Amino acid sequence: MNAKRPLFGDAFNRAFGRGWLAAGFLFLYLPIVALVVYSFNDSPLPTVWGGFTLEWYRKLADDREMLAGLWLSLRIAFFTACASVVLGTLAAFALVKYRRFTGRTLFSGMVTAPLVMPEVIVGLSLLLMLVSMQRATQAAFGWGFPERGMLTIWLGHLLLGLAYATVVIQARLQDMPPQLEEAAMDLGAKPAQVFWLVTLPMIAQSMLSAWLLTFTLSLDDVVLSAFLSGPGATTMPLVIFSRARLGLSPSINAVATVIIVIVAVGVVLASWLIARAERRRMLEMAAAARAGA
Amino acid sequence: MKHLLRRWLPGGRAVVIGLPFAWLLLFFLLPFLIVLRISVSEMETVQFKDLLTFRDGLLQLTIKLSNYQFITQDDLYFKTYLASLKYAAVTTVLCLAIGYPFAYFMARARATVQPALLMLVMLPFWTSFLLRVYAWKGLLGENGWVADALIALRIDHVLVAAGLIPAAGKFMNTPFSLVIGMVYTYLPFMILPLYANLAKMDLRLLEAASDLGATPFKAFWLVTVPLSKAGIIAGSMLVFIPCVGEFVIPELLGGPQTLMIGRVLWDEFFSNNDWPMASSVAVVMILLIIVPLALFNKYQAEAVERRA
Numbered sequence: 001m002n003a004k005r006p007l008f009g010d011a012f013n014r015a016f017g018r019g020w021l022a023a024g025f026l027f028l029y030l031p032i033v034a035l036v037v038y039s040f041n042d043s044p045l046p047t048v049w050g051g052f053t054l055e056w057y058r059k060l061a062d063d064r065e066m067l068a069g070l071w072l073s074l075r076i077a078f079f080t081a082c083a084s085v086v087l088g089t090l091a092a093f094a095l096v097k098y099r100r101f102t103g104r105t106l107f108s109g110m111v112t113a114p115l116v117m118p119e120v121i122v123g124l125s126l127l128l129m130l131v132s133m134q135r136a137t138q139a140a141f142g143w144g145f146p147e148r149g150m151l152t153i154w155l156g157h158l159l160l161g162l163a164y165a166t167v168v169i170q171a172r173l174q175d176m177p178p179q180l181e182e183a184a185m186d187l188g189a190k191p192a193q194v195f196w197l198v199t200l201p202m203i204a205q206s207m208l209s210a211w212l213l214t215f216t217l218s219l220d221d222v223v224l225s226a227f228l229s230g231p232g233a234t235t236m237p238l239v240i241f242s243r244a245r246l247g248l249s250p251s252i253n254a255v256a257t258v259i260i261v262i263v264a265v266g267v268v269l270a271s272w273l274i275a276r277a278e279r280r281r282m283l284e285m286a287a288a289a290r291a292g293a
Numbered sequence: 294m295k296h297l298l299r300r301w302l303p304g305g306r307a308v309v310i311g312l313p314f315a316w317l318l319l320f321f322l323l324p325f326l327i328v329l330r331i332s333v334s335e336m337e338t339v340q341f342k343d344l345l346t347f348r349d350g351l352l353q354l355t356i357k358l359s360n361y362q363f364i365t366q367d368d369l370y371f372k373t374y375l376a377s378l379k380y381a382a383v384t385t386v387l388c389l390a391i392g393y394p395f396a397y398f399m400a401r402a403r404a405t406v407q408p409a410l411l412m413l414v415m416l417p418f419w420t421s422f423l424l425r426v427y428a429w430k431g432l433l434g435e436n437g438w439v440a441d442a443l444i445a446l447r448i449d450h451v452l453v454a455a456g457l458i459p460a461a462g463k464f465m466n467t468p469f470s471l472v473i474g475m476v477y478t479y480l481p482f483m484i485l486p487l488y489a490n491l492a493k494m495d496l497r498l499l500e501a502a503s504d505l506g507a508t509p510f511k512a513f514w515l516v517t518v519p520l521s522k523a524g525i526i527a528g529s530m531l532v533f534i535p536c537v538g539e540f541v542i543p544e545l546l547g548g549p550q551t552l553m554i555g556r557v558l559w560d561e562f563f564s565n566n567d568w569p570m571a572s573s574v575a576v577v578m579i580l581l582i583i584v585p586l587a588l589f590n591k592y593q594a595e596a597v598e599r600r601a
Contacts, residue, residue, distance in 0.1 A: 017401065020394050021395060021399065025413060028481070031425050031429055032417065035431075090308070098309075101310055105594070113586065115531070120538050120555045120575070121328075121579060122324075124562060128328055162316075162317075212419075220421045223540055223541065227562075237423050240427070241541070244430070256421065259424065264416070267416065
């Protein structure tokens with residue numbers, strides 16, 4: 001009797017497992033395939049196939065509203081990702097390196113809560129605070145700050161981005177053997193050198209992953225942006241959302257296909273680069289170990 | 294000396310902890326207190342009345358509770374909160390039922406294919422969630438791929454009998470389309486923590502159970518499932534809590550009939566411009582999710598301590 005066998009007979013188990021995984025992936029990928037296929041659909045009826053066309057892509061190039069939204073979204077996403085990684089790295093360091101400080105439970109709770117907190121709550125509360133702040137500054141200095149717009153959307157996205165960036169970087173910091181930093185210190189490295197030469201290269205990959213993740217999160221957000229945007233600050237997801245509410249529109253399919261292609265290429269490229277860097281590091285470590293022995 | 298150095302980090306301890314801490318206090322905690330305050334405030338044209346007023350030597354504290362009275366007494370609000378919890382619970386159970394076996398088979402797949410499988414689960418997560426939800430509008434709408442398949446398999450009659458859709462062949466803007474959209478969106482959030490948990494499991498424990506005479510099913514039920522408890526709880530909370538306040542999915546897939554509290558809050562704020570009422574709805578929503586939220590934070594913190 002095979003003791004490792006988890007459930008039922010081996011052959012049945014394997015077939016069932018593969019079937020379940022295949023069905024799951026079909027469920028996950030079917031909508032993406034449908035989006036791409038119907039972006040080439042030459043038909044006024046959005047779900048009836050009427051032949052191949054590139055019409056919707058041509059129209060997309062002239063779609064001022066969508067392109068302006070895209071430009072704004074890209075800028076917000078860039079600044080969100082950069083700030084999230086900086087703050088997230090600090091927060092991850094605080095949680096991993098300092099086991100004890102006043103308010104640590106509150107701190108870790110506040111870091112992870114935005115991961116699950118319904119976005120309507122986060123958006124509403126942040127907006128009401130910013131409005132109160134604006135009114136207070138208006139009354140005090142005659143100049144209301146902050147105006148609703150790019151800055152306020154960025155603040156909201158940063159809240160979400162900080163949570164995700166912290167979790168990603170924290171996981172990496174925890175897996176890092178502390179002996180490496182200790183060894184560097186024993187060999188006389190200054191603390192700053194330890195950070196720049198040992199710690200940072202070790203967590204650089206996770207910082208890159210966190211940057212990409214927070215960038216895409218910001219690029220995709222609807223609810224926070226809707227609460228925090230002001231006149232003239234309409235991000236791309238807000239444009240898409242207002243059109244999607246009205247019904248099906250092939251212009252959305254075309255945008256979707258462009259985004260999917262960019263993201264897929266970006267993610268595959270990034271993971272390839274990360275995997276390559278990891279392999280090189282392994283080789284260097286092995287070489288160093290040989291040289292030492 | 295070495296000990297001192299070890300505790301040194303870029304910018305020092307104060308900056309490392311202080312900067313993100315202050316930032317979170319200012320932009321995460323303070324806003325909640327302001328929501329709490331506004332939910333009990335009276336509106337004065339555009340300003341909120343101060344809660345504490347001092348006039349004629351009389352210090353007066355005004356707390357307006359009528360919003361909360363209205364929420365607890367009005368039937369529609371009560372029903373909507375209940376419906377939101379129900380949809381979130383159904384979504385969580387379905388995600389667990391689909392996601393647990395999925396994560397289990399992933400974790401038991403050959404080690405060489407596991408990174409690729411993990412990548413395939415993460416990839417939809419990287420592509421726009423809004424666009425993927427929008428895609429279901431087409432899939433479940435008239436002549437949509439999934440709609441046609443369900444009709445061909447006669448599943449729509451089963452759904453009518455179950456009361457999930459009003460008539461055979463009509464899937465969009467029903468509780469059915471809402472739950473499909475939520476399960477679809479949140480499934481990766483269930484799979485990832487479960488996979489992380491199941492992949493780490495020591496398979497020798499199953500051998501031991503088998504050696505001691507347990508059937509494979511019994512070993513699964515008495516060893517694997519209890520050991521993956523942390524993953525089950527983390528995954529369930531990652532699905533349940535955001536689902537309670539979900540707005541985009543009910544708006545795009547749920548139609549006007551499906552009641553969700555996130556939409557009520559949205560309408561109070563954007564359509565009725567009633568900020569105190571929107572705040573009260575938010576406060577009650579926070580009260581509903583505070584226990585699951587605390588549970589999530591506890592397990593998250595414990596997972597961190599265990600790894601360290």
